[in-house]
Amino acid sequence: MMLRLAAKSLWHRRLTASLVVLSIALAVTLLMGVERIRGATRTSFAAAVSGTDLIVAARASPVHLLLFSVFGIGNPTNNLAAATHRDIAARPEVAWTIPIALGDSHKGYRVVGTSAAFFQHFRYGEARALAFQVGGAFAGDDPVILGAAAARALGYRVGDAVVLAHGAGDVSFALHDAHPFRVAGILQATGTPVDRALYVPLQGLAELHRPANDDEADPLAAAMHGHDAAAPEATLTAVFVGLRARNQALGVQRALNEWKGEALTAILPAVTLQELWEIIGVAENALLAVSALAVAVGLGSMLVALLTGANERRREMAILRSAGATPRDVFTLMMGEAGLLALVGVLLGATIVQATFIAGESWLASRYGLTTGGLVPSGRELVSLGLIVIAGILIGAVPAYRAYRQSLADGMTIRL
Amino acid sequence: MSSPSTTAASPAPAIRLERVRFRWRADSPLTLAIDDFRLDAGERVFLHGPSGSGKSTLLSLVGGVLVPEAGDVHVLGTALTPLSAAARDRFRADHVGFVFQMFNLVPYLSLVDNVTLPCLFSRARRDRATSAGGSVADEAARLLDRLGLGLADIHTRRVADLSVGQQQRVAAARALIGAPEIVVADEPTSALDTDHREAFVRLLFEECARHGTTLLFVSHDAALASGFDRTIRLDEVNRP
Secondary structure (H helix, E strand, C coil): CHHHHHHHHHHHCHHHHHHHHHHHHHHHHHHHHHHHHHHHHHHHHHHCCECCCEEEEECCCHHHHHHHHHHCCCCCCCCECHHHHHHHHHCCCEEEEEEEEEEEEECCEEEEEECCHHHHHCEECCCEECCEEEECCCCCCCEEEECHHHHHHHCCCCCCEEEEEECCCCCCCCEEEEEEEEEEEEECCCCCHHHHEEEEEHHHHHHHHCCCCCCCCCHHHHHHHCCCCCCCCCCECEEEEEECCHHHHHHHHHHHHCCCCCCEEEECHHHHHHHHHHHHHHHHHHHHHHHHHHHHHHHHHHHHHHHHHHHHCHHHHHHHHHCCCCHHHHHHHHHHHHHHHHHHHHHHHHHHHHHHHHHHHHHHHHHHCCCCCCCCCCHHHHHHHHHHHHHHHHHHHHHHHHHHHHHHHHCCCCCC | CCCCCCCCCCCCCCEEEEEEEECCCCCCCCCEEEEEEEECCCCEEEEECCCCCCHHHHHHHHHCCCCCCEEEEEECCEECCCCCHHHHHHHHHHHEEEECCCCCCCCCCEHHHHHCHHHHHCHHHHHHHHHHHCCHHHHHHHHHHHCCCCCCCCCCCEHHHCCHHHHHHHHHHHHHCCCCCEEEEECCCCCCCHHHHHHHHHHHHHHHHHHCCEEEEEECCHHHCCCCCEEEEHHHHECC
């Protein structure tokens, strides 16, 4: 009954009411958006590598190692000797290894030198293996395999010739014109960084960096390439290691970290991912705090609007009293208005978020490899939305109590 | 509504105040000191008093919004003072209709919703309005029509677009809907010009006569007093 009056009263002041609703809705959008992006980021980061027990590279900070080896973020500082890889692969605990050589790019996409073991042993998501859309693993002379996103963006088909560049930048000055590669296969989309890279055999990469002309006569140019031009075999950046038994991971990690041949760092991907979250968590919490503040500001604007209106509405309250309303009815009316504003604001905000994520899902997935992980609002989200509505109702108690007191004092007439 | 507090065999007076004392604050002088004030059921009484003579306070006592520090206020045989605030609010909703000076209407409600407002708070008046008009809204439309506001757009029209005279008639319809036993009009015509004043009072008489409603009409304008059953000068009964 009072709620119907509240709705009519809000409709009467629909300009002010819609501004309040909008500010609450935008705050809710921000809060939910940050939450969703955070969840999606975590899910897709966690899905990027699976089944790999250890990742080994030249000495680096664990987070840095994880970022460049799995996510292609940042550059490796040092290389790994091929001999070290052979020694690691020969250990009795090791079931398989995937050698990785980074440092080249093609039109902004990473070029990864690896072996056929990559297509055989690499797992992502929930232990899912890589699969091919067309073609197959390394075959023929100088083959290149494309990740799904890279293939789509570059428009290459199987059999096309691809010229690779050295350096991971978008524009590279050192073009390896002499070594065109042929597209041998295209991987299926994984929603992980695998999609945004090109894969060539390690041997092919080594060939690529072998001087074809005057590099040999110019040691400075060879040094600028960053690879030892005289090396007979490829240098590596990192090695993904699968063990026979998972419980050996810590022991092998210790052994590799104390390797006598060269300075190595071995990480357990899941553990380092956890470290990464702890670093990112600070920024995430700051974002969440800002969003929560925006919600507080939105609810504050509601309080201002209701309090400003309260004085102008003393006569209205007196009329209601004369028609038989109790001061409690007046209180309920004001609370109802606050509750309706908060509820509509929250529903609008949730709708905006939902619509945005539905509309942008494929874009997020292809551009950032983010899977939004179910478009149904989570229980946690529903709880926080409910809390915002409750906070709105509680804030409504301030003007409602004021109107109640005024109504008690004014009765049916307004003195003064 | 009969009440255990009435013992007289004759029908209870509509309004009776006995030895009532009221002051706004404990340290302020008495605003009201009324030893005997009564309106019989069905009476039309003109209460005349200059502004500041305690008219509004008296009406708030009758409406049960205020309670005296001493004395009894009986409305329709019910003593209001012992009732809880909520019970007094309910009693007012059931039995008393009010018309005030001006700005009587809730701006965000339609004409009909303004008229039916007391039916939100009083089940008794809702039931009576429904049995009289078929539905509360139909009864409101009928009342508006009888008061000369038979507009086609009463459901959508904004009350702010009405003239003051029309607004007062809407307020009268609200006071009358659901046939309360008592209608209290507090300076309802002071914002109207002379012609409209007399027409408004005539309409109020007609509608009150229909249900034998007791009418307490308060004004400082003695020219309106003719036609009432009785005139009470407030400064003669109120001697603080």
